[in-house]
Amino acid sequence: MPTSGNLLSPKDLSVAIGVSESSLKRWTDRGFLEVSRTAGGHRRIDRNEAIRFVRSRKMQIVRPEILGLPESVAATPNIDLESLDDLDEAFLELMRHGHDLGARNHLLQRFLDGETIAALSDGPIRRSFDRIGELWHEGPEGILIEHRATEICVGLALELSKMVPVKDDGPRAIGGAIAGDGYKLPPLLTTAVLQEHGFRAVNLGPNTPIEVFELACFTDDPAQRPDLVWMSVNDLDQDDPGIGDRFTGFAKRCEAEDLTLVIGGRSVGEIDLESTPSLPVHRSMSAFADFLEAWKRRRT
Amino acid sequence: MPTSGNLLSPKDLSVAIGVSESSLKRWTDRGFLEVSRTAGGHRRIDRNEAIRFVRSRKMQIVRPEILGLPESVAATPNIDLESLDDLDEAFLELMRHGHDLGARNHLLQRFLDGETIAALSDGPIRRSFDRIGELWHEGPEGILIEHRATEICVGLALELSKMVPVKDDGPRAIGGAIAGDGYKLPPLLTTAVLQEHGFRAVNLGPNTPIEVFELACFTDDPAQRPDLVWMSVNDLDQDDPGIGDRFTGFAKRCEAEDLTLVIGGRSVGEIDLESTPSLPVHRSMSAFADFLEAWKRRRT
DNA sequence: ATAAAAATCATCCAAATCGTCCAAATCTTC
DNA sequence: GAAGATTTGGACGATTTGGATGATTTTTAT
Incomplete structure (x- = not known):
């Protein structure tokens, strides 16, 4: 019986x-793979650490269900990059x-083969939504496809x-996402990429007013400060001309209080x-991911 | 009952x-872990000693709430179980x-203790959003709380x-959710309840026009037909007076084609x-769940 | 207070895992 | 190819783990 909970035995x-x-x-003794030990000295391997390991070494997965993965990721041969x-x-x-289910298998397979969440966001996810977004304008059929696809991707x-x-x-x-932007997927993907790079990420979701950003960032409690x-x-409320000024104000306050602000x-x-020339702007998740790594190096 | 006071049983x-x-x-017998004994000889472990033990051995904590760790209930220490x-x-x-993390542990524990997804939806989730919804009207602080809570619950x-x-x-x-209703949580919870009762559920998400419902339901492909x-x-577009008629039309077509329609x-x-008196309407997830069971019995 | 139910005790045992060693397989280098 | 270095998979006795047992203690209900 595969060990219960989130811990695997070496077997x-x-x-x-x-x-x-x-x-x-x-391999565990050489440090390729992080293990914890029971009080008696038996090795225990965290599931996510196991997944990180098989991904980093691009190992074949023979019995995915042991790792809590769908059976279908086993049989398929490695993807031709x-x-x-x-x-x-x-x-x-x-x-x-x-x-x-097919979309889930496809994405999980590519993730296990080593593609990062950032790359998957820029690749299959973004590309499909670019195309599906075009369909959206063509009537109910397109809207149906877009709605269904969005919910699938939220889960993924x-x-x-x-x-x-x-x-x-x-x-x-x-x-x-800024006020007026109702897309829920980009914030979710951004959160996932942040976690991929070791951040503790909080998602405020779509349609978040600038005032709420300010409140969340400049809280009195230093333990909560990001x-x-x-x-x-991904969208802007055209009927709200003041939003540019409010954004500039927020950006300036972030700079003044030494809080890194990134937009994309x-x-x-x-x-x-114009008035915030030093603000990092990213056009892809991969660029964002690179920025995060540079940011972490600069921080240490 | 798990625990009371400051002493834990070995279990x-x-x-x-x-x-x-x-x-x-x-482990206690070998002295890895200090225990006291009741008069009758049962082991009792002090919470702090338990925490020292798991920390010193870097052991994984599966159920933090039992230890009363800050990740779970420390923010609200006075809860009456x-x-x-x-x-x-x-x-x-x-x-x-x-x-x-605390919300996740709380909900997962209750789920593992036997509460259904429907009960959790009507209980903690709905109640908290009733209260949080009131805060929403009170300004940015309330909006911040509502956004954060929504994203947490989406994940849950x-x-x-x-x-x-x-x-x-x-x-x-x-x-x-019908057009004009932008709440994303109710459709997600409904989908979860449906899966809990053995359905293969597809979620179209919030803000879905009636035309899209029609398209999804009355597709030509019989293998896709729900x-x-x-x-x-949970919200209605007041500027769209025609929605009532479109809904009635859709409901009548469902009845004509022998497709069960449920609203809530x-x-x-x-x-x-008025014009669709036989339409099942549910005010709670539990009622919906009961309906689903009855529906399945009627079907067989 | 008493009895029934639930939790825990100490003990035992099969299965799993430990660390270590070694022969076979695989990779490197010449 | 051959020689040398490294990696692999299996075997070993010793130790650890998780589950089962019947007896005892604690809790709950009457």
Whole structure:
């Protein structure tokens, strides 16, 4: 019986990836794989750490169910990284037809093969929504597809973010989508990417007024104060001309109080950034991820 | 009952750290862990000693709430485990403070203790959002709390629905929130409840026009046709007077084509149901769950 | 107060895991 | 290819783990 809870025995993991127990124990002793110990000295491996390991080494998974993964990720051969465009095309088709299980398997498979959450966000997810967004304008059929696909991706984004090991002493990040932007997926994906890079991330969701950002960032309690704020801009309320000034005010206050502010999103160009020239703006999740790594290095 | 006072039984601590009672008792006998004894010889472990032990061995904590760790209930230390109302109150406090881990532990524990997803939806989740909704009108602070709590609950709803076994031959259900209703949580919870009762559920999410419902339900492909449709109504677009007629038309078509339609939600009373008297309307998830069971019995 | 129910005791045992060693397989280098 | 270095998988006795047992203690209900 595979060990209960979130902890695996060396035997469990060795069976899951089809290697001998001996090798696995040797790997843990060499530090390739982090293990905790019972009081009696038996090794225990966290599930997420196991997933991180198989991903980093690109190991085959023979028995996915032991790791809490769907059976279907076992049989499929490793994906050919050359034909990424075709792959994204395949994901788009799954999303168009509302094939939730297929989309889940596709994304999990690619995640296990080593693609980062940031890369998956920029690749299959963003590409499919670019195309599905076009359909949206063409009537109810497009809206149906878009709604179904969004809900599927919401589940996938949360599932992915639960598969990365958590660092409970990582830097704090908070953010959301600006007022007028009702897209819920970008904030979820941003949160997942932040967790992928060791942040403790709080998501304020879509349609968050600037005043709420201010309140969340400049709280009196220093233990709650974030180290980084992010804002997603995929839509803007055209009827609210004051929003530019409010944003500038917020950005200046962040700079004054030494709080890093990052923005990104499709409509980020519609914001006037003249008065805040040093503000980091990102056009992709991968760029955001690179920024996060540089930010962490600068911090230490 | 898990615990009372400041002393844990070996069983309590063993489930808290996900280890067998046998092992834990052996560890106490070897002195890894200091215990006192009752007059009759039963072991009693001080909470602080238990925490020292798990910290010193870096053991994983499966059920933090048993140890009373800050991740769970420390923010609200005065909760009375006897009364359900006070339990819901504790959950509300966790949500108010944006304590995602604590809220998760709270809800998962209650789920594992036997409460259904429907009961949790009507209980802690609905109650806390009733209260948090009041705060929303009071300004940015309330909006901050509401946004944070919503995102936490989105994650919890999806996590719960992943914990119920999927029946891949169950009846098909599809649904979402009506146009003008932007609340994303009710559709997610409804989907979770449907899965809890063996349905294959598709979620169209918030703000779904009636035309999209029609398209999704009366598709040409019989393999995609659902056996049940549900519609969540927690808000209505007041500027769209035609919505009542469109809804009536949709309801009549469902009846004509022998497709069960169910509606529910806070604002369901604002819809004119005169012309569709036989339509099932539910005011709670528990009522909806009862209906689903009756529906399945009638079907067989 | 008393009895029934639940929790815990100490003990035992099979299965799992420990650390270590070694021969076979695989990779490197020449 | 051959020689040398490294990795792998299996075997070993010793130790640890988790579950079961019947007896005792604690809690709950009457």
